[in-house]
Amino acid sequence: MNMHSDTALRDEATGLFSDYAKSEFDVIRLRAIQALTAIGAKNSPALVEALLDDDEDVRQDAAQALGALGVQEAAPQLLENLIHDPCGEVKLACVTALAELQSEDASPFLRTLVTGRGDEITWDEDELHQDEWDDWLDTQIAAIKALGRMGDPAAIEPIVVALMDEDGQELGDVACEALGRIGQPAVPTLGVFAQSSNRRLRHRALKALAAVGGAEAGGILRKVLGDKDGAVRLIAYEALMPNDTALVEQALTDAVEDIRIAALNLSGFSEAELLDRMMRDPGAKVQLALIERLDRSAPIADRDDLRWQVLDFLATGQQPEVSAQALGLLASLAPGFVADRLNALFSVDASDLKAERMQWAIVDALATSPLREAAEWLQRACRSPFRSVRLKALASLATIVTDDTRPHVNQQQGREMLLSFALAPMPHVVEQDPEEEAPQTDIAALEEAGLDVSEGGDNGTTSSLGAILGHDAIAAEMQQEAEVDDVQPLTPREQALLSKATRHPKRRRVALDDDAEALARETRMSAIRLLGEVKGMQVMLAQIAQESDTEIAQQAFSALGVSVARHGAELSDEQVVELISQGLSHTDSNLSLQALKLLQLADLPPQDALRGKLRAMLKTGDTPFRIDAMQILTKWNGTADVACSLLNDPSAPVRQAAMRLISEVAPDRASAEIVPFLLANPEQRILTYVNDNSAAVVSIGRKLLAELRDQNRRGQWPVMITALADLLGEPPRTV
DSSP, X not given: OOTTHHHHHHHHHHHHHHHHTTOSSHHHHHHHHHHHHHTTOTTOHHHHHGGGOSSHHHHHHHXXXXXXXXXXXXXXXXXXXXXXXXXXXXXXXXXXXXXXXXXXXXXXXXXXXXXSOOTTSOOOTTTTTGGGOOHHHHHHHHHHHHHHHHTOGGGHHHHHHHHHOTTSOOOHHHHHHHHHHHOGGGHHHHHHHTXXXXXXXXXXXXXXXXXXXXXXXXXXXXXXXXXXOHXXXXXXXXXXXGGOHHHHHHHTTOSOHHHHHHHXXXXXOOHHHHHHHHHTOSOHHHHHHHHXXXXXXXXXXXXXXXXXXXXXXHHTSSOHHHHHHHHHHHHHHOGGGGHHHHHHHTTOOTTOHHHHHHHHHHHHHHTTOSSTTHHHHHHHHTTOSOHHHHXXXXXXXXXXXXXXXXXXXXXXXXXXXXXHHHSSOXXXXXXXXXXXXXXXXXXXXXXXXXXXXXXXXXXXXXXXXXXXXXXXXXXXXXXXXXXXXXXXXXXXXXXXXXXXXXXXXXXXXXXXXXOHHHHHHHHHHHHHHHHTTSTTOHHHHHHHTTSSOHHHHHHHHHHHHHHXXXXXXXXXXXXXXXXXXXXXXXSOHHHHHHHHHHHHHTTOOOOHHHHHHHHHHHHHSOHHHHHHHHHHHHHHHOSSHHHHHTTTOSSHHHHHHHHHHHHHHOHHHHHHHHHHHHHHOTTSOTHHHHTTOHHHHHHHHHHHHHHHTOGGGGGGHXXXXXXXXXXXXXXXXXX
């Protein structure tokens, strides 16, 4: 096969489509014209000739194609169709095509269509007002757009006449856009519209003037700088300030905050002057814009930092949203300087709604903090009395844990939290006989589960609790809490919130409120799902997958699949095979399906011990089982035999999956298998199965060309034409 094979195939198809564009059958001619367009056959005379076709659909498609392909030689015939073709839809296609070709000869007729049907233009009177709609109304809008695109100054007057027609349709937006494209000659007209009592028309005209630019447009815009409409002033200021610094100072005193923000951005102030000006601005929107522009990549090391001075000032201001955002950024960049404020804020009860807004802003900022302490404060936020804050804090912790670019943040702490939820509920400390064995602490349970949290363990120094927290005193306090009964478990409602935040959207809904047992279960399920995103958790997930609770085990299998796909296998092949074998033999179909998906993702070498189970699934399994089993066996066998055996499967998704596999694995067999399938399933698109495989493209293309020359298959030619056009469609394929 050589590099010119595809080009030769395209040329041969172009010739065949051009011939079929003259077929006696309307549907074949229509499909042929569409196919020529799809493969970009701009040099085919058949497209221009199709403008004279008896079928209006063919003429319409031909006109659209000629404009889109830029066939300049077609302009005279397109104009002829615009004038004399009775079909309104054909006229509409010709208007657009002539504009794309920038046909000057068409301009007078387009101007006529802006204001009426025109005496020289033929219309089908039987079609007039068909379905209670006048086709000319669509043509009028298309003509206005076309004249704007062509930049025709002579079109200004008819556009104005159409716009001023009280009985006509609303044309303000399209008219101003077209006049703006015409440019300088339309400025006086746009200036008149800029004084309209119609607010929408006025705004559109001013925006068009701002886009046109120039001295005359600038003069009109200057006249509205004192307009009582703030939106009008904003348009004018934004257009004029970049070239007139004197207007910047004037805009800084405007009552509209957006105008002041625009002026501040163009002020030329030094950074210190700009920050001071924005900080003292009375508008909350301006102050929030100031906070947004502050650098968040580096921590605030001392109180001489200009960011500290700005944020500390705004955090104590009278604007609630500004105060919340400012304190949040301080918590993200300088938590040590505001520790007292944060401690006080996180100690409030649920009745303080103002505190909820503050806590939310803090958690939002902590999610992107460059500091190690971010995880500590997020963990503190997980004990907030506000459910929304807890939700945000937990989500932020999970994001930090899975972000490889943020090792400086305390990721281990987040991992421990997720793992503690994913494990079976830990026992509470209760009064007991001293001789009885004491219940495990949280730390001990985590260690037994396989996570090293000791000083100098396998995870390095960060595995010690002191290193995790960055503070020995805090670590000691947490150790003490873990050993006595002061640790407060999540309430049922808090667990419900966590569960709802991470629940798969297709998962069944469970009434969790006031059901502590259901809440604990759903929280655990959510944590297991999250562990699938975290590297290094496959050993734990494999243990959970062997639990007797089928839903828990199913969730663990699913999370393992996610983990393997994201991080690669962390278990040995033997461990994975044993686990999958147990899952495939389970009586619960959902669990078995998750085990099958894990097998597909695990990239194991062929497993003879599992072949029998996979072959049985091909015969008796539901659709998802048959698809996955087929894909695994095809990969192991290295042939398309299994896929070919399922081409007549009663399930359409199975047949489609089989087609794709054949294209990938055996492109030389693709034509023999896929073409008959397409003819039996005409609603299918061939590109669904070829997967950009060049060898399959040529094989299938040659087969389709051969079938298109078989007169006995003429009834199926429309399907074949469309399939071949899809196969060879732009951009051109190369082998």
